[in-house]
Amino acid sequence: MTKQPASGFGPDLAEVFGPSQQDGGPELIQLLTPEGERVHHPDIDVDFPEEQLRGFYRDMVLTRRIDTEATALQRHGELGIWAQLLGQEAAQIGAGRALRPQDYVFPTYREHGVAWCRGVDPLKLLGLFRGVDQGSWDPGANNFALYTIVIGAQCLHATGYAMGMQRDGVVGTGDPERDAAVVAHFGDGASSQGDVNEAFIFAASYNAPVVFFCQNNQWAISEPIERQSRIPLYQRALGFGFPGVRVDGNDVLATYAVTQAALQRARDGQGPTLVEAYTYRMGAHTTTDDPTRYRLSDDVERWKLKDPIARVEVYLKRNGFADEAFFDSVADEADQLGATLREGCKAMPDPEPMSMFDHVYSEMTEELAAQRDGYAAYLESFEGAAVGGGH
Amino acid sequence: MTQKITLAKGLNMGLRKAMENDPKVLIMGEDVGKLGGVFRITDGLQKDFGEDRVIDSPLAESGIVGTAVGMALRGYRPVVEIQFDGFVYPAYDQIVCQVAKMHFRSQGKSKMPMVIRIPFGGGIGAVEHHSESPEAQFAHTPGLKVVACSNPVDGYWMIQQAIASDDPVIFLEPKRQYHADKAELDDTVTPDPLFTSxxxxxxxxxxxxxxxxxxxxxxxxxxxxxxxxxxxxxxxxxxxxxxxxxxxxxxxxxxxxxxxxxxxxxxxxxxxxxxxxxxxxxxxxxxxxxxxxxxxxxxxxxxxxxxxxxxxxxxxxxxxxxxxxx
Structure with a gap:
């Protein structure tokens, strides 16, 4: 029983939710402990074949390598900036591997692990951060939208896309090859945005097949989660009229199981779910950020003990699900991926200057064509000169 | 066939025609369903095309435009109604940052065939925020097209042409003209192209x-x-x-x-x-x-x-x- 405070305005929230959510609280769904011990949950559980477990490990190691290489490439001046995902590998791989081909994903700018699961060439993730494009993959080819920088905006796109699926008759038919859903990725900071809250309202109102997947990494650049919310984020869903769950975002098994269940609910026509993947941003917000200015290294050290990859490695080894040859092969693959990214990134050509006039509209307008032609003539006027632009 | 119509009627007929011609055309906005919109521009459309195609939305303009972005990405041609000019600003971010740039940033892979209808201008004795003229703010934004109709016949043709456009169109309707004058519509003629003066x-x-x-x-x-x-x-x-x-x-x-x-x-x-x-x-x-x-x-x-x-x-x-x- 929750004690009623004297005010009469319902339960004392501090008592309901406790003074701290450091461990994720009692509602945290977990299937693999930080120590690598498999635990079970009465409602959410999945039997994982050994091969799938090894796959999770490989996905997470390779995703971390993409992140590490990209961070290094930024330090070497090859990327202008990079949004790191260090520590969030399990949340992203669990969410990414729960998808079916017909599902659709709307990412933020940090979903490199989900992109990996969707088969987006990792090299293409670098283009935005190198400044050579604004996302060069074909969203329709992988059912993976372009990265969205404006915080939370994509949650509305995801909801609208899901409303389109409803109108296309691909929700609740009972055909597993046909029924589809959408995952909207966002973070704890985005949960304060109007667009995210409006997306919740639209999705609830139309019962849209969308999973709102919030990676609560505890930090919105320098601002802690306490600045965004006075209650656990997953609890907000109830106020919008759909279920919310909190999963250990550093536990790839639990994240997979929870996301899969939420996706299935959506595909079945039962509407949206909010999944709060409780995790921690081990790195900086981006390579331009300096977290030592605003957070304690104690916190980071404590979260290191919850590393998403280490616990799977322990689990695989302890149960004999993978041998040394497997771990060596993944390490080799990661090295190769790193080399491919390094070489590929440096070889990415700058875009042609004239390309900035392309695709503003489906057909170039006369006035824009005039500007383009004028600029081309201007550049040509330098050709043959001792110094100048051109290409 | 010719008939005398108001601007409101011309727009209504044009919307109806567009919906008949293309099942991907959807209408969404506040009160556009049973009420037919506060100016009755969508009058009768939900009754004839159903709630899946004429969608009464929650009262949130950014939500209307943002979800319409998702619908367009799914292959639909959403026509959204902003109830009054002064209420477009909550959707400004979605319009300027998302709608306007999607085709460019995707290098042409993602089209954004959306029409954003905005009743604009003054002269109806309204309270504040109901009489504004925000066109320059959108005309300043690359990636958007902006048109304004001035008469019933143009209303009929231009709304259909805007819906047929693969680019996003801000469609400005002079609200004080909606029910003011009638004009003769001959729908057998070939209209002028949309983007012409x-x-x-x-x-x-x-x-x-x-x-x-x-x-x-x-x-x-x-x-x-x-x-x-x-x-x-x-x-x-x-x-x-x-x-x-x-x-x-x-x-x-x-x-x-x-x-x-x-x-x-x-x-x-x-x-x-x-x-x-x-x-x-x-x-x-x-x-x-x-x-x-x-x-x-x-x-x-x-x-x-x-x-x-x-x-x-x-x-x-x-x-x-x-x-x-x-």
């Missing part, structure tokens, strides 16, 4: 440019001027982005004088851009500086003052006389 009255002394609600005012001014022996050429711009400067430049080269009229604030309004382009391209034809007539650079006033604020026949004629005085 049109000479609606020929003249020799001064070129007067207008769009949306000001076309009617300027036409009345031209009649009054004619009675005083002054010949005004009136151009309905129709498209604000891209601008169709051809007919404008042709006209100004003949008259040597130009006046641009709009309800929007003069500072950095459409008139400023049009004036710059005329000056750049017809400098030696000009007998007078290009003059602007518009709303003052003050917030839209309480409605009892709107007749003072809005450019009327006399202020247009005053500007014409000023132009002729050079």
């Amino acid at each position: 049109r000479v609606v009255r020929t003249g020799t002394d001064v070129t007067v440019l207008a769009y949306g609600p000001m076309v009617k005012t300027v036409m009345r001014a031209a009649e009054a001027a004619a009675s005083e022996g002054k010949s005004l050429e009136v151009i309905d711009l129709r498209t604000l982005s891209p601008l169709d400067m051809g007919p404008v430049l042709d006209s100004v080269r003949r008259t040597g004088r130009a006046v641009v009229a709009h309800e929007a604030h003069v500072n950095l309004g459409m008139g400023a851009e049009i004036s710059a382009r005329i000056t750049e391209q017809c400098f030696y034809s000009l007998e007078a500086p290009v003059l602007r007539v518009g709303g003052f650079d003050a917030p839209y006033p309480p409605s009892r003052l709107e007749e003072n604020y809005l450019p009327d026949l006399d202020r247009v004629l005053d500007a014409v006389d000023h132009s002729l005085s050079f």
Whole structure:
């Protein structure tokens, strides 16, 4: 029983939710402990074949390598900036591997692990951060939208896309090859945005097949989660009229199981779910950020003990699900991926200057064509000169 | 077949036709269903096309436009209604950052065939935020196209053409004209292309440019001027982005004088851009500086003052006389 405070305005929230959510609280769904011990949950559980477990490990190691290489490439001046995902590998791989081909994903700018699961060439993730494009993959080819920088905006796109699926008759038919859903990725900071809250309202109102997947990494650049919310984020869903769950975002098994269940609910026509993947941003917000200015290294050290990859490695080894040859092969693959990214990134050509006039509209307008032609003539006027632009 | 229609009816008929021709066309907005919109522009459409195609939305403009982005990405052609001009601003981020840039940033892979209908302008005695003219803010944004209809026949054709466009179109409707005048619609003729301006009255002394609600005012001014022996050429711009400067430049080269009229604030309004382009391209034809007539650079006033604020026949004629005085 929750004690009623004297005010009469319902339960004392501090008592309901406790003074701290450091461990994720009692509602945290977990299937693999930080120590690598498999635990079970009465409602959410999945039997994982050994091969799938090894796959999770490989996905997470390779995703971390993409992140590490990209961070290094930024330090070497090859990327202008990079949004790191260090520590969030399990949340992203669990969410990414729960998808079916017909599902659709709307990412933020940090979903490199989900992109990996969707088969987006990792090299293409670098283009935005190198400044050579604004996302060069074909969203329709992988059912993976372009990265969205404006915080939370994509949650509305995801909801609208899901409303389109409803109108296309691909929700609740009972055909597993046909029924589809959408995952909207966002973070704890985005949960304060109007667009995210409006997306919740639209999705609830139309019962849209969308999973709102919030990676609560505890930090919105320098601002802690306490600045965004006075209650656990997953609890907000109830106020919008759909279920919310909190999963250990550093536990790839639990994240997979929870996301899969939420996706299935959506595909079945039962509407949206909010999944709060409780995790921690081990790195900086981006390579331009300096977290030592605003957070304690104690916190980071404590979260290191919850590393998403280490616990799977322990689990695989302890149960004999993978041998040394497997771990060596993944390490080799990661090295190769790193080399491919390094070489590929440096070889990415700058875009042609004239390309900035392309695709503003489906057909170039006369006035824009005039500007383009004028600029081309201007550049040509330098050709043959001792110094100048051109290409 | 010909019939006499109001602007509201023309838009309603155009929307209906677009929905009949393409099952991917959806309408979404606040009160667009049973009510038929606060101006009744979508009257009867939900009854005939169902709640899946004529969607009453939650009361959230960013949500309307943002979900329409997702629908467009899924292959639909959403037509969203913003209830009043002053309520478009919550959706401004989605329009400017997402709608306008999607085709560009995806290098043409993601099209954004969306129409955002906005009743705009004043003159209906409304409370604040219901009489604004935000067109320049959208015309300033690459990736958007911006058009304004001025009469029932254009309303019928232009809304269909905007819906057929693969680019996002901000579609401005002069709300004070919705139920004002009737015009004869012959739906067997071939309409002018959407992104073209049109000479609606020929003249020799001064070129007067207008769009949306000001076309009617300027036409009345031209009649009054004619009675005083002054010949005004009136151009309905129709498209604000891209601008169709051809007919404008042709006209100004003949008259040597130009006046641009709009309800929007003069500072950095459409008139400023049009004036710059005329000056750049017809400098030696000009007998007078290009003059602007518009709303003052003050917030839209309480409605009892709107007749003072809005450019009327006399202020247009005053500007014409000023132009002729050079």
